[in-house]
Amino acid sequence: MKHSSTTSLLFASLIDAVLGATLWASLWRVVLPQFGGYTPETFGTIDVLGMSMLAGVLIVLGNTTEGSLGRAFVSGGMPPSSRGRSIVRHLGWLSFVITIWTGWIITKISPIEFFSSEGLQGAGRIFGALVRPNMSIVPQALEAMVVTVFTALMATVVAVPLAFLISFPAARNVMSASAGERAVYTSIRAVLNIARSMEPVIWAVIFSVWVGIGPFAGMLALVVHTIASLAKQYSEQIEDINDGPIEAIAATGANRLQNIWFAIVPQVVIPFLSFTIYRWDINVRMATIIGFVGGGGIGTLLTQYQGLAKFQEVGTLVIIITLVVWILDVASARIREALK
Amino acid sequence: MRPILEVVDVSHTYPNGVHALRKVSLAVNPGEFLVVIGLSGSGKSTLLRTINRLLEPSDGRILFDGADIAHITGEDLRRHRSRIGMIFQHFNLIDRHSVLKNVLYGALGATSTMSSILNRFSREQIAEALHNLDIVGIADKAEMRADALSGGQKQRVAIARALMQHPKVLLADEPVASLDPATSHSVMQYLEKVNRELGMTVICNLHFLSLVRQYASRVVALKHGALVFDGHPEEITDEWFTAIYGEDAREVEIR
Incomplete structure (x- = not known):
């Protein structure tokens, strides 16, 4: 050696x-x-x-x-x-x-700044504002939250069929018949990995230049990231299935499309649904963050109030975001549990 | 009588270098109940899978109805597969779907992609599927989900699915290896019924010699991928048994 x-x-x-x-x-x-x-x-x-x-x-x-x-x-x-x-x-x-x-x-x-009286005063103002939220902006905040939740929902709905279609050629056991198929598999996986390593916030910056600041840019950013993430999760699920039915359906003389539909899809629908619901949950959180960089919804509202140093309003928004994210988290966990 | 199937000098080597079949030659006549025996890893499953071309043999010819199918592809390959039914040790049903749908999937090779995916099987096909379930004695289970059945019932559904193909040959890869003795006999009897009453040629891999003696009309044995015995079940003497299964083997009865 x-x-x-x-x-x-x-x-x-x-x-x-x-x-x-x-x-x-x-x-x-x-x-x-x-x-x-x-x-x-x-x-x-x-x-x-x-x-x-x-x-x-x-x-x-x-x-x-x-x-x-x-x-x-x-x-x-x-x-x-x-x-x-x-x-x-x-x-x-x-x-x-x-x-x-x-x-x-x-x-x-700098521990000095962390514990300085000036610094502690600032912290006091913010935390104080959080417990004394400005309730008069609740209707406006809820409206923005609705935009965020729908941004996440639409992104998930648009991304799911595309991720579903991509996931099959991205699964090793579907693409093992020839060297050409393996090359397709490898390149799709590579593209997905690259798309996934670019954070949705970065995609949001790109799309806010492309289609203008607002929920549409946020949705597009989430679509890209959701396709990449779901296609990977879906395809790993496909690679995990029992090969027996694939062999049995092939033995009847079925073609590849029939084989995918009858032997693979029934084995993966439930896990796919579970991944999808969880992804919507994640997308609501991400849509909030994406709002900070021009993706619309409650994130955008938050940066506006923060820029104006209106901390009571910021406090209201933080409370609403936390509540909604928590409720969705519990709901999605419940649904996924029921699907098992 | 012209053989329905002729395997000529077929060898198969897996990508990992394992020689699963070494120059196996074999002719099967219509109506035979041929049983293939041999230890695990002797090449039985590989042989069956080259016949309906789930595997492409590395070398040799396979004549089915006179035509060499060893290296066909595409539409020809699918048409060939649809003429041969197959049942498996682990049944390989679509668990989440109904028994009736599982049987209908035997007709996939004869149904267009669009109508099958839209679940539009013809009235004749549905009637035939129910009739096939009747042949294996579980027509009353048609609407149940496949995973609600017992092992023996699942294997009978698998037989009904294979019948949908109107196969000339039925391959059975260890059909009773996952079943208890009583259920094993029931499944073997349905294979015998299909063989005798419908005149279907059966090629079946088995482990238990007692089942071989009871159901086979002819036996071949594989050892390390080579054919070492070809004859009638009663010709398997103790000497042959030792030659096929090795010095340490003891025969186990299944009643």
């Missing part, structure tokens, strides 16, 4: 190099400026030199003493020599401390 040991050694060195460069950048550009008023210039020669120097040091250290985090990571174990082990341990702790320190600085964690 000469080849694989060479590649894994290269891989280990690469990890060491990245670690060295990151450590340098953390120390030089984030940690050091905390002391004595030094402000780093824009990224320049000195950074490149420093980063490559520390990377080089770690690689050399790793190759001369076996004290390499990269090797320990790639091999999944500590180096055999005690000197190597000691170096790996120290390097490991050092990188951990520097990483956490850097993270603390970058995320601007």
Whole structure:
């Protein structure tokens, strides 16, 4: 296994190099400026030199003493020599401390602000407003909530038939007859995975530019995400079914469409229904969030009141959202339980 | 008499490299009740599945009614499958559908995709399905859901479904392996009835030699994918039994 040991050694060195460069950048550009008023210039020669120097040091250290985090990571174990082990341990702790320190600085964690009297006053205002909601906007809020619930409903209704159709060519056991079918299966799965990794909020941004801000943009965003998620869940359910009926229906001389309809569909309808109801439930929550970025409904209303610093109104909306989401959650759980 | 089925030098190797069949040759005459015996993994199920082409054999010829069907595809393949009925160890009914619908699914090969999916089976087909249920003695269960039946009843529904195909040959893959002894005999008797009264050729995989002796008109044995015996049930002596099932095997009776 000469080849694989060479590649894994290269891989280990690469990890060491990245670690060295990151450590340098953390120390030089984030940690050091905390002391004595030094402000780093824009990224320049000195950074490149420093980063490559520390990377080089770690690689050399790793190759001369076996004290390499990269090797320990790639091999999944500590180096055999005690000197190597000691170096790996120290390097490991050092990188951990520097990483956490850097993270603390970058995320601007500040206990002082959290507990400052000014800050606590602000928190008091918000929580106070939550318990003293402005009931006069309830009709407006309910109207917006209805928009959100229907956005989610329409997105689910539009997405379900498409997800249903896509799920069959996305199931391995349906698409195993030839190399061409397997290629179709693989590409559909890849597209679904990519569509699913893009959050609905991002789709909402795209569609609010495309069709304008409002519930339609929110619905389209949810449709894309729902198709991708449901098609994956559906197809995994199809892959999970009992193959016996498929064989039996094929043995009668049925064609593929008949086989899907008579052997596969009866086995998956109930789980499909269950997934679908749960997805509507999820979509109502997502539709709220999508409203923040221009998807209409109660989310949009919430950002408007928040922008005007009208916290009692915000409080009203938060209460209504929580209630509706909770009711739908209980209802969908009940329905899914009844379907079993 | 011209054989209805001729298997000529058929071999099958699975993608994982297992040689399930090695140059098996066999001719089946119309009206025979042929039983295939052998240990689990000897190739019995593979042989049956190459005959109705649920599997494509790697090598050899399969002549059905004189035509080689070993490598046909598409419409030809579906027409071929529709002429051969098959029943399975685990019945393979559509559990959530009614018994009657399950029987009607035997006619899928003869029904257009649209009318079958819209559930528009003809009056004749429905009458025939009920008649077939009557043949296997469970016409009264037609409206029940298939998963409400017992194992033996499910296998009888499966026989009725196969009859819908007007098959020339009925394949039975371990039809009684999931059933208790009493029910096993009942199912075997319906297969015998189909064989004797409707003149249907039956090819059946079985485990129990006592059932073989009672129902088979002819027996073939497979061992490691090769045909090692071809003869009458009474010719299976103790020597043959040891040769087929190995030194450690003991015969178990099923009454």
